[in-house]
Amino acid sequence: MFKIKNLQIYSVLAAVLVGASAAYAQQYPNRPVRIIVPFAPGGATDIVARLIAQRLNESWSQSIVVDNRAGAGGNIGGELAARAAPDGYTLFMTSGSIVTANQHMYRKMTFNPEKDLVAVTGAASGPQLIAVHPSLPSKTLKDFIALAKAKPKTFTFGSAGISTQTHLSGENFMHAAGIDAVHVPYKGEGPALVDLVAGQLIFATPNMAAAISFVQQGKLRALAVTSRERTKQLPDVPAVAETIPGFENLGWFGLMAPAGTPVEVIRKVHEDTTKVLQSADFNTRLTQLGMVPYFRDPQALTKAIQAESAHWAKIVKARNLVVN
Secondary structure (H helix, E strand, O other): OHHHHHHHHHHHHHHHHHHHHHHHHHHOOOOOEEEEEOOOOOOHHHHHHHHHHHHHHHHHOOOEEEEEOOOHHHHHHHHHHHOOOOOOOEEEEEEHHHHHOHHHHEOOOOOOHHHHEEEEEEEEEEEEEEEEOOOOOOOOHHHHHHHHHHOOOOOEEEEOOOOOHHHHHHHHHHHHHOOOOEEEEOOOHHHHHHHHHOOOOOEEOOEHHHHHHHHHOOOOEEEEEOOOOOOOOOOOOOEHHHOOOOOOOEEEEEEEEEOOOOHHHHHHHHHHHHHHHHOHHHHHHHHHOOOEEOOOOHHHHHHHHHHHHHHHHHHHHHHOOOEO
C-alpha cells in the first residue's frame, strides 16, 4: 500500500510539474529577453543575433536585448550564459566553435558547454572568405600561397579571437595550404576587419556575412570563398577548392540556453525562431550576406555539435592549438 501511495503521489507531482511548465511556456515571454553575443559588434554572430532579435521582438511584443560580451574566444559570453538563470530570459547566440572546439583548445574553462548549455535552435550558416588588403600584390589564391611560403611566419593573420570560427577557418586553410602565419586575435570579427581594411593585417578569413560589404566596396580583396563552390553574391571569387581540391569550411550560428531551461520554453523559442528563418524578408537578408538558414531542432543541433566537436579535436591536435 505504501508503494502504491508513493507512486500515486509521484504521478500527481509529475502532472503538477508538467502543467506548471506548460503554463509557464504559455506566458513566456512576459518581460524582456536577453541574447548574449560573445563577440564585439560588427561580426557575423552579432549580425545574425540582431536580425533574429528584431523579428522576435515583433513576434513576441517584448524587447529583445542583444548583450555583447566579448573575450576569450567566446568563453566570457559562454560562461555568462551558462551561469544565468535557466528561465528562458537569457539566450546565447553561439558560433559553432565555442561549443565544439574551445573545450579541446583551452586547458582551463570555467564552464562545460556539453553540460552547462542546451541546444535550442539553429539560426544561420555560411562560408568564410580568404581576404587580403588590396595593396597586397597577390591577385589569386595560388599567388598568395606561394608568397606566404616564400615568407614563412611573417604574414599576420587576424581573427575574432583564439578558437573562434574565423580563427579555426584560417588554421584549417593554412593546414591545407601548407603555410604558416602569425595569428593576431581580436575580441571580435568587427575589430579585426577594421585593422585589415586599414592595412594593419596581411589577411583574415572572416565570415562572408561580415566582410562582403568591404569586398563590394573595394576595401578588401577576396581571393577565395571557403564554400565548396562559388557563391551567387560574389560570383567572380573562386572557391578555395579550385586551388586546393576538396577544401570546404562553413560556419554556423545558433541559439542555446542555460541547462535546466524548461523544455516547453526551448520548444517555443525553436518554433518561433524557425518561423523567422522561413520568412521571406529574413531569407532575403541572409542571401545578401551570403548565408542560408540553419534549420536544426534541439536534438539535431545537439548531434551536429557532437559530430563537429570530434572533427575539431583532430584539427586542434594536428595544429597544436592549445591555450593556457
